[in-house]
Amino acid sequence: MRRRRLLMVVVLALGLVGLMSSPAWAEGDTDGSTKGVVCVLADDPIAEDAATCELEDGTTGVVDDAATTAEKTKISLNMLWLVIGAALVIFMQAGFAMVETGFCRAKHASHVVMTNFMIFGLGFVAFFAVGYAFMFGATGAGAIGLQPLGDLVTLGGNASAGLFAKSGFFLSGDAYDVSVMGFFLYQVAFMDTVATIPTGSMAERWNFKNFIMWGLFCGAIFYPLYGNWVWGGGWLSQLGNSASLGHGVVDFAGSGVVHAMGGMAALSGALILGPRIGKFDKDGKARAMPGHNLPLAFMGVFVLLFGWFGFNGASTFAATDLRFTTVVTNTAIAGAFGAVTAMFVMMWKFGKPDPSMCANGMLAGLVAITAPCAFVAPWAAMVIGIIAGALVIAAVLFVENRLKIDDPVGAIAVHGVNGLFGVLAVGIFADGKYGDGWNGVSGNVKGLLYGDWGQFGAQAIACGVIMVVGIGLSYSFFKLTNKIVPIRSVEADEVSGLDLPEMGAMAYPDFLEAQGTVFLSSDDLLVGAGVGGHGGPGNGGAAAKLRSEVGA
Amino acid sequence: MKRVQAVIRPERLDAVQHALAESGFHGFMVHDVRGHGSGEATNTGEYRGVTFAMSVKHKLLVDLLVEDDEVMDVAAVFQSTASTGQPGDGLIFVIDITAVYPITVPVQIS
Numbered sequence: 061m062r063r064r065r066l067l068m069v070v071v072l073a074l075g076l077v078g079l080m081s082s083p084a085w086a087e088g089d090t091d092g093s094t095k096g097v098v099c100v101l102a103d104d105p106i107a108e109d110a111a112t113c114e115l116e117d118g119t120t121g122v123v124d125d126a127a128t129t130a131e132k133t134k135i136s137l138n139m140l141w142l143v144i145g146a147a148l149v150i151f152m153q154a155g156f157a158m159v160e161t162g163f164c165r166a167k168h169a170s171h172v173v174m175t176n177f178m179i180f181g182l183g184f185v186a187f188f189a190v191g192y193a194f195m196f197g198a199t200g201a202g203a204i205g206l207q208p209l210g211d212l213v214t215l216g217g218n219a220s221a222g223l224f225a226k227s228g229f230f231l232s233g234d235a236y237d238v239s240v241m242g243f244f245l246y247q248v249a250f251m252d253t254v255a256t257i258p259t260g261s262m263a264e265r266w267n268f269k270n271f272i273m274w275g276l277f278c279g280a281i282f283y284p285l286y287g288n289w290v291w292g293g294g295w296l297s298q299l300g301n302s303a304s305l306g307h308g309v310v311d312f313a314g315s316g317v318v319h320a321m322g323g324m325a326a327l328s329g330a331l332i333l334g335p336r337i338g339k340f341d342k343d344g345k346a347r348a349m350p351g352h353n354l355p356l357a358f359m360g361v362f363v364l365l366f367g368w369f370g371f372n373g374a375s376t377f378a379a380t381d382l383r384f385t386t387v388v389t390n391t392a393i394a395g396a397f398g399a400v401t402a403m404f405v406m407m408w409k410f411g412k413p414d415p416s417m418c419a420n421g422m423l424a425g426l427v428a429i430t431a432p433c434a435f436v437a438p439w440a441a442m443v444i445g446i447i448a449g450a451l452v453i454a455a456v457l458f459v460e461n462r463l464k465i466d467d468p469v470g471a472i473a474v475h476g477v478n479g480l481f482g483v484l485a486v487g488i489f490a491d492g493k494y495g496d497g498w499n500g501v502s503g504n505v506k507g508l509l510y511g512d513w514g515q516f517g518a519q520a521i522a523c524g525v526i527m528v529v530g531i532g533l534s535y536s537f538f539k540l541t542n543k544i545v546p547i548r549s550v551e552a553d554e555v556s557g558l559d560l561p562e563m564g565a566m567a568y569p570d571f572l573e574a575q576g577t578v579f580l581s582s583d584d585l586l587v588g589a590g591v592g593g594h595g596g597p598g599n600g601g602a603a604a605k606l607r608s609e610v611g612a
Numbered sequence: 613m614k615r616v617q618a619v620i621r622p623e624r625l626d627a628v629q630h631a632l633a634e635s636g637f638h639g640f641m642v643h644d645v646r647g648h649g650s651g652e653a654t655n656t657g658e659y660r661g662v663t664f665a666m667s668v669k670h671k672l673l674v675d676l677l678v679e680d681d682e683v684m685d686v687a688a689v690f691q692s693t694a695s696t697g698q699p700g701d702g703l704i705f706v707i708d709i710t711a712v713y714p715i716t717v718p719v720q721i722s
Contacts, residue, residue: 555623556623560655560656560657560666564656564657564658564659564663565657565658565659566657
């Protein structure tokens with residue numbers, strides 16, 4: 061059995077190597093030597109010592125050394141900014157891990173942190189293999205303005221207006237190119253952000269084996285599909301040309317592509333999983349299940365804020381595009397106003413600021429500004445932050461008290477609801493100062509406050525598509541995989557804590573005494589930290605009893 | 613006066629606490645303890661490729677003082693709310709108390 065499996069792996073690996081090394085596939089610019097070369101008309105006759113090059117019309121020209129040096133410096137600068145951005149966004153994974161683990165209970169801590177950690181690798185593997193090719197395989201220079209990266213990211217020709225692109229699998233062929241390498245690293249970081257959003261709403265009860273399938277699916281299909289439609293030259297990005305709706309769907313750094321899509325998956329996942337045992341009492345009233353480490357969660361929020369400057373700022377793909385300073389500052393403005401608004405709303409409604417809600421408020425502001433950050437004025441960033449900070453509280457309470465969906469960290473409210481709001485905000489607040497040529501439409505991007513209702517229409521269509529495709533795709537995926545590996549953890553494991561039964565390791569094996577203080581709280585269900593019983597004969601009864609009592 | 617000490621499963625505390633309050637017992641202490649019930653299953657942990665048994669489990673010791681004639685009532689509360697019918701549910705100890713002094717009032721109350 062083991063031998064047969066080994067054989068299969070070897071055959072697969074050999075096939076892969078064969079595919080990669082196929083001589084028919086031309087490679088891109090693997091050392092960057094052709095990037096930024098400025099070719100000018102040559103004197104006649106061409107000087108003997110001059111470096112020749114090919115002009116656009118096919119005739120021979122000479123390299124303009126001074127202009128080439130300037131152009132190469134510019135491209136290097138842009139690429140450096142992009143790679144710094146990629147590193148910042150990848151560090152956001154640490155932020156997500158800290159926020160989600162801190163907001164969850166101690167007995168599940170190593171399970172929650174493992175989902176946040178492994179999602180990076182799982183999503184990466186799938187995105188590298190096929191996801192990137194599906195999403196950006198048809199990226200033309202016109203689609204999202206890749207000229208600053210050396211103008212060579214033109215895999216598979218120009219924008220396709222299609223549903224799926226298909227070249228650059230395993231970064232082979234044309235994709236083996238210095239510009240594509242930088243671009244890929246940046247994009248894979250965004251994909252991982254989407255993938256890690258549902259781990260929050262589904263925390264404390266998501267069977268790890270089912271989770272593995274989500275990681276691969278998200279990197280291969282879930283993210284690239286809608287991503288291609290907006291960022292890869294797909295049909296939504298072409299609405300400006302095809303249906304005269306402004307610039308088509310405009311989503312600067314991914315309120316929709318990243319956050320709202322992740323939020324939709326978070327919604328379907330939490331809906332299918334059902335609430336954690338004990339979350340709702342017999343009358344269906346929500347009970348508090350406080351997270352076990354708020355300082356850790358807040359550290360995570362700051363890490364996310366830090367990473368967001370790369371998430372939004374480097375989405376210009378160019379340090380030479382000075383608009384990036386507007387982008388990062390707008391980002392900070394919305395985050396600050398989101399946190400402050402959430403704090404005041406909570407103080408007004410409940411009397412105290414409620415730390416975890418303030419954290420959600422800042423994240424909501426950041427999510428909402430992600431799409432419009434490059435297109436709006438600072439005052440609009442402020443308004444967006446204020447709306448987001450209030451909206452997230454309304455959404456958290458609505459999801460919990462009306463929809464009766466258990467979302468331990470508020471992922472649906474933060475990423476789903478505010479992601480959709482961010483997409484709409486472009487169509488409202490874009491002030492016509494930036495975005496000339498976006499999606500191949502000339503003129504700057506304007507929202508309805510500045511007279512372009514078409515842009516608002518495109519953004520509204522995007523919201524509709526996100527909801528239909530995001531929920532539809534993820535809901536069917538979770539339903540389907542539930543048949544292969546149950547999506548919900550075993551009840552007894554959930555009661556005792558998933559750390560030992562699913563991970564084999566507790567997050568805090570030595571700290572049982574230290575956790576004693578929380579046992580005096582009236583909410584028992586946050587206890588059981590540490591060594592609960594594994595699915596032995598003991599806890600099945602406990603879980604069933606708990607269930608019958610709390611009616612969950 | 614008796615001291616009733618019950619070892620329970622941590623996840624039963626909420627039910628126990630509510631039932632105690634309903635029966636009129638409002639004051640109690642909770643100790644964080646570890647132990648292993650006779651016949652209770654053993655957990656298996658795994659750390660860096662090493663599998664190990666963890667027979668000692670996390671339990672809570674609920675501790676309260678009652679009048680002699682209330683002991684059976686309290687015991688009944690524990691038996692009805694902390695029991696799952698499986699090994700490892702815990703035990704109830706009843707101990708004689710000779711004196712109790714409140715911290716704030718400098719007189720002996722029993």
